[in-house]
Amino acid sequence: MIKLNVKDRDGEQHEVTANDGDTLMETLREFDWGVAAICGGMCSCGTCHVFIAEADLDKFPAMDVDEEDLIDMLEFSRDGESRLSCQLTLNPEHNGVSLELAPDE
């Protein structure tokens, strides 16, 4: 069981259950407060942008250059916290991870 603590754009907290092997984006788009993820996970649009809590960041693999470049161009990106949720595949190690949805661009 993977449970995540997610703060939505209105500051409301949600406990979300995710499936092993799904991306974080796939998990988050299932909610009406979730991410838009327009490009469907191609690292092309930046509409699945999230902030990962500092303590949990190293549970995910480092960014590749495409993700880094795209995040760099987003208005609301935060150094060291921003990730594109479509690039993050979840496994049981991510149980308890905290994150926040970035504002819409």
Place this chain on the structure above:
Amino acid sequence: MIKTVVIVGAGQAGLQTAISLRQGGFEGRVILLGAESRLPYQRPPLSKQVLKGEFTEEKCTLRQQDFLDAQKIEFRPDSHVIALDAQRRAVTLEGGRMVDYDALVVATGSRLNRIQLGGSLLTGVNYLRTLDDALQLREQLKPGVRLVVAGAGYIGLEVAASARALGCEVSVIEAQSGIMQRSALDPIAAFLEDRHRSEGVTFYFNKLMTEIHGGREVQAVSLDDGTLLDAEVILKGLGVQPEIAWLEDSGIEVDRGVLVDEHCRTNLPGVFAAGDCAQTHHSLYPEPVVLESVQNAVSQGKLCAAAILGQDVSYEEPPWFWSEQYDCRLQMAGLPQPGDELVLRENGPNSLTVLSLGADRLNALQCINAPRDYMAGRKLIAAGSQVSRERLADSTTELKDLL
């Protein structure tokens, strides 16, 4: 008072309309009519990840039934809508049942251009539009199989790239003199054409497929210059057109697609249109445009919902598109206009940015493996401000510094 919204078409545009209606606080009924049997799914992976076996069917699903139930979106698969009665405010399903609406969203997408040749019914002749089409094609793309693709547009080229990755031999036949002639800027098309050649794809330009040969299964195709190509699998990638035949005699205004204003409103009261089937007024363009893309489907879905909710939002977002072929990610924004000057930025190996520059503003940009340029370019196009040609061409200046 709008109590029931009926959405015809459960693709990206239809689903987005439904989701956005709920997000906007709509409390009436939302009925989403899909022609296929499946839950709403995304099409971009069909020619890529699905063919290569990287995505399961499940992975293409845009929203699960649980989500639709929670949102009180009444999704009805296998619902073929055949007519609109705008007087009665109802649509007719195959079999004669009618569904009444207070507001109607036409989101029927596109249908394939089909060209019937001798041999078109043989086993091994494929089109690619639906997930079922993709799964069927995937079964046939075994290593060593000879694939002939008719049409060097996005679908044809993405399938060609996927098939090469699967170990197929690939030939592409195109009536024009190069690839992606309808939408890609010349340097981008040339870059990708080279890439396909270096991956082993053979092109036949300025040629038409005239006949498909075989007993029960495809064995070969002939071209209009007499060339005969041995083949086991054919893909016809001949483009699409708006799926609007069912609206004939409804009184709805149609040109190439259903004509809508910048709020997705048609000429009929209470009737809206979104996505591939719509031809829309857009604040950036003088003439209404048909945009076949995920972005347009999503943007117009949101606009339809806003219009139904009585909000004043209009279409201003520059159109954007993407494609993937091999390790080339092509990202495009805006629409090139006649008379534009092309400006190239050299980005180093396996990367290219081409800007389509009007008299006083950036009209479009197309990038291969250059997401920084792409994201900044999108903003430059949206801003519509004066940009200097010299600085655009200077690869040492970041595009975001021109904002």
